[in-house]
Amino acid sequence: MLTLIKADKVLVNGKIHNFSGSSITALAIYDSRIALLGSDNEILESAGPNTEVINLSGRLVTPGFIDTHVHPAMAGATMTGDIDFKTLQPKSILEFQEIVRKKVSETQKGCWIKGWGYDEERFTEARLPNRWEIDTIAPNNPVFLIQTCGHVATANSRALEIGKVSKDMDDPKQGIIDRNHNGEPTGVLRNRAQRLIKKHLPRNGHRRMKEDLRMALERLASYGVTSIHDAWAGPSLITLYQELLSEGRLPLRVGLIPPIANQFEGDYLSQLTSLGLKTGFGSHMIRFVGAKVALDGMLRSGTAALRENYVGKKGDMGLLTIDKDVLQDKVQTCHAAGIRVCIHAEGDRGIDTALDVIEMAKAENPEVNLRHRIEHFGLCYAEQINRMNKLGVIPSVSINFIRDIGEGYEKVLGPKRIEWVYPLKTLEDYGIIGSCNSDWPVSVGNPMIGIHSAVARKTWKENDLGVSQKVTVDEAVKAYTWNGAYASNEEEIKGSIEVGKFADLAVIDRDIFTVPVDIILEAKVDMTLLGGQIVYQRAI
Numbered sequence: 204m205l206t207l208i209k210a211d212k213v214l215v216n217g218k219i220h221n222f223s224g225s226s227i228t229a230l231a232i233y234d235s236r237i238a239l240l241g242s243d244n245e246i247l248e249s250a251g252p253n254t255e256v257i258n259l260s261g262r263l264v265t266p267g268f269i270d271t272h273v274h275p276a277m278a279g280a281t282m283t284g285d286i287d288f289k290t291l292q293p294k295s296i297l298e299f300q301e302i303v304r305k306k307v308s309e310t311q312k313g314c315w316i317k318g319w320g321y322d323e324e325r326f327t328e329a330r331l332p333n334r335w336e337i338d339t340i341a342p343n344n345p346v347f348l349i350q351t352c353g354h355v356a357t358a359n360s361r362a363l364e365i366g367k368v369s370k371d372m373d374d375p376k377q378g379i380i381d382r383n384h385n386g387e388p389t390g391v392l393r394n395r396a397q398r399l400i401k402k403h404l405p406r407n408g409h410r411r412m413k414e415d416l417r418m419a420l421e422r423l424a425s426y427g428v429t430s431i432h433d434a435w436a437g438p439s440l441i442t443l444y445q446e447l448l449s450e451g452r453l454p455l456r457v458g459l460i461p462p463i464a465n466q467f468e469g470d471y472l473s474q475l476t477s478l479g480l481k482t483g484f485g486s487h488m489i490r491f492v493g494a495k496v497a498l499d500g501m502l503r504s505g506t507a508a509l510r511e512n513y514v515g516k517k518g519d520m521g522l523l524t525i526d527k528d529v530l531q532d533k534v535q536t537c538h539a540a541g542i543r544v545c546i547h548a549e550g551d552r553g554i555d556t557a558l559d560v561i562e563m564a565k566a567e568n569p570e571v572n573l574r575h576r577i578e579h580f581g582l583c584y585a586e587q588i589n590r591m592n593k594l595g596v597i598p599s600v601s602i603n604f605i606r607d608i609g610e611g612y613e614k615v616l617g618p619k620r621i622e623w624v625y626p627l628k629t630l631e632d633y634g635i636i637g638s639c640n641s642d643w644p645v646s647v648g649n650p651m652i653g654i655h656s657a658v659a660r661k662t663w664k665e666n667d668l669g670v671s672q673k674v675t676v677d678e679a680v681k682a683y684t685w686n687g688a689y690a691s692n693e694e695e696i697k698g699s700i701e702v703g704k705f706a707d708l709a710v711i712d713r714d715i716f717t718v719p720v721d722i723i724l725e726a727k728v729d730m731t732l733l734g735g736q737i738v739y740q741r742a743i
Contacts (some may be wrong), residue, residue, distance in 0.1 A: 210252025217259030219699040224531035232706040235734035267429025267707035268650040269687025271599040272640035286318030318348040324611040334390025352501040366399040424454040424739040427709030432458035453737040458492035467648030479543035493543030499553035507550030538564035549581035605656035607646035628672040638690040706735035
């Protein structure tokens with residue numbers, strides 16, 4: 204193929220992983236795609252005087268990772284201005300207070316203070332902070348701090364006052380205001396109750412939002428991620444992605460999943476259908492993947508919709524955040540219009556509901572196969588997975604949660620149910636192609652955390668979480684690469700190292716297929732290539 208036209212770039216003296224088990228040490232890239240695979244000598248024959256030759260020095264090359272559910276704009280905001288508890292990781296409420304106190308000292312009186320990612324399971328007190336514990340250090344600033352799962356937040360008294368949250372008000376529909384024994388709001392707001400405060404938060408300007416987004420995308424590229432699906436892609440974000448692309452500053456491929464039943468931003472279903480947009484519209488850099496609808500909350504926060512009660516909470520089976528008839532109407536509209544639905548469903552009852560409405564939509568238009576998706580896919584049993592198989596529904600599994608926020612799952616679910624949390628092994632057994640995601644900033648956006656989670660099934664405290672659902676490293680890597688391409692109908696052009704596919708690659712400093720499992724967490728990406736172009740290179 205390249206006897207007359209020489210390669211743009213060749214990678215030699217490495218371990219090229221292409222899921223086939225064959226021994227490949229080198230590859231050639233031409234016009235953004237993989238042109239040849241083979242031995243060093245074979246590939247070097249395709250090099251000309253202008254070909255860039257990269258000596259891998261024995262390092263591993265995998266397909267670029269594909270994160271199928273991520274929120275880089277929110278992650279970027281925590282990197283540049285909001286309190287980033289995810290990085291700071293306070294180990295007690297006192298440390299949590301000291302972090303907030305420092306931010307107060309840097310903030311003008313009366314201005315909002317925001318933060319993301321505190322994890323009460325890492326606190327010695329093992330409980331959520333309340334309004335009064337923030338009031339003591341921030342009496343003059345409204346404060347709104349989101350817990351790591353994103354479906355619970357703590358607001359101080361000033362913020363509650365602005366949101367008109369009081370003892371006398373009822374809980375909003377599909378939301379919970381936590382209260383003390385006197386009925387006073389504690390400042391803890393769950394699911395749609397957060398909207399009482401969020402609608403008052405100041406929005407960053409266009410330029411700041413774009414730079415935050417760019418910084419987050421560059422962080423993902425440093426993890427070897429070459430494609431993402433942005434599961435919160437409203438109009439303003441779509442504009443930012445297009446601007447970054449036109450400026451030559453978009454370091455990875457973006458799949459757009461705009462919300463169609465969004466508790467915070469808007470409902471864009473009518474705009475999508477009136478424009479005639481269908482799943483797959485766009486380019487190889489920015490493409491319309493589907494439409495998102497949130498159906499329930501999160502397991503860790505006790506807000507996911509369950510079939511049975513949360514442990515120790517009689518009558519509490521979580522919440523559905525949308526009426527089933529409203530959900531049904533939206534899913535049927537999407538299905539008929541050729542739009543994939545990506546339904547956030549963490550609990551088993553939430554997944555039941557998602558499958559019910561998809562089944563009804565497919566009954567009306569059985570010839571349409573859009574690979575509808577369930578996002579997060581927290582607690583799911585074999586009979587539900589069998590049902591998914593029959594319906595052609597695929598999951599985007601938030602596997603990074605196991606290591607990052609998995610501590611506390613057994614406390615809310617009990618020992619039997621946690622064997623069915625993020626059940627990758629059962630998906631493999633049924634032949635369902637499940638992709639993986641980090642849901643960054645809910646968990647850290649590093650695929651190595653997800654791969655380790657899938658293989659070791661250990662929390663950050665090294666406690667087991669669903670060990671019967673362990674998969675192999677090869678299966679985990681495939682879930683984070685080829686399966687991710689399948690989740691957006693792009694498996695023919697990316698997701699594996701094959702001739703003709705885009706040269707989206709991650710060069711890793713060690714062989715994660717042969718090292719002890721725990722060493723996977725230490726693996727670093729040395730280089731990331733997008734279409735054969737280096738978009739990240741680690742200083743060594």
